[in-house]
Amino acid sequence: MSNTVLHLKDASIYQRETLILSEVNIEIQKGEFVYLIGKTGTGKSSFMKTLYGDLPLIEGEGNIVDYDLRKLKEKDIPFLRRKLGVVFQDFKLLNDRNVNENLIFVLKATGWKDRAAMDQKIAEVLKKVGMETKGFKNPFQLSGGEQQRIAIARALLNDPELILADEPTGNLDPQTSVEVMEVLQQISKNGKTILMATHDYALLLKYPSKTLKCDGQKVFEVVQKTV
Numbered sequence: 001m002s003n004t005v006l007h008l009k010d011a012s013i014y015q016r017e018t019l020i021l022s023e024v025n026i027e028i029q030k031g032e033f034v035y036l037i038g039k040t041g042t043g044k045s046s047f048m049k050t051l052y053g054d055l056p057l058i059e060g061e062g063n064i065v066d067y068d069l070r071k072l073k074e075k076d077i078p079f080l081r082r083k084l085g086v087v088f089q090d091f092k093l094l095n096d097r098n099v100n101e102n103l104i105f106v107l108k109a110t111g112w113k114d115r116a117a118m119d120q121k122i123a124e125v126l127k128k129v130g131m132e133t134k135g136f137k138n139p140f141q142l143s144g145g146e147q148q149r150i151a152i153a154r155a156l157l158n159d160p161e162l163i164l165a166d167e168p169t170g171n172l173d174p175q176t177s178v179e180v181m182e183v184l185q186q187i188s189k190n191g192k193t194i195l196m197a198t199h200d201y202a203l204l205l206k207y208p209s210k211t212l213k214c215d216g217q218k219v220f221e222v223v224q225k226t227v
């Protein structure tokens with residue numbers, strides 16, 4: 001079985017007719033932790049959106065967790081997203097229900113039926129992010145860092161093959177960013193593959209790892225000292 005979870009070959013990323021990135025050639029292997037950096041507006045979010053099917057790939061080749069991005073149909077997108085865990089800067093939790101209900105909502109939407117199995121899974125993912133006692137809180141009763149941990153727990157529910165985190169610490173203060181990063185590092189150490197877009201260079205220095213940079217409509221790997 002191939003260890004490649006993401007492969008783009010001569011891909012171009014567009015926002016409508018506007019070319020954002022071209023000649024994108026990257027590969028991510030199972031178990032890697034990869035940063036995607038770049039100044040604001042250089043295309044990090046557009047890149048991530050293409051990977052989770054929010055923007056179509058119309059030029060070049062793209063394969064992610066065994067889905068061909070060029071052949072992706074609207075009906076495939078929910079299934080693709082079950083194999084991906086997506087984490088956003090603004091958490092995107094539902095504020096009209098508590099943490100457990102947020103997680104049950106996702107499980108039910110992705111086909112889970114057995115209540116005991118759901119409860120067990122929820123306990124498992126909350127433990128992974130150190131939030132096992134917060135299931136009965138509403139998101140608005142939690143700090144930003146706690147909300148992001150819940151969002152990470154939610155991303156883990158369906159044992160994703162790849163976690164896409166788009167500026168997961170973008171709304172957090174430096175100390176809380178480090179705490180959330182520790183959670184992502186732990187998840188990575190347990191074997192998960194993570195692609196994280198960030199402009200937080202302090203995190204890169206503290207947790208060095210393979211780094212891709214968006215600049216001048218291109219994406220290329222950089223070595224840390226030239227970041």
Ligand SMILES: Nc1ncnc2c1ncn2[C@@H]1O[C@H](COP(=O)(O)OP(=O)(O)OP(=O)(O)O)[C@@H](O)[C@H]1O
Pocket residue numbers: 015016018020038039040041042043044045046047199214
């Ligand atoms: N919905 C859209 N329609 C048209 N152009 C867009 C759209 N969203 C973003 N863009 C443009 O695409 C370019 C890349 O934006 P993108 O959000 O991918 O960059 P980014 O690197 O993620 O920036 P940031 O760090 O600020 O989030 C920008 O020039 C932006 O104006």
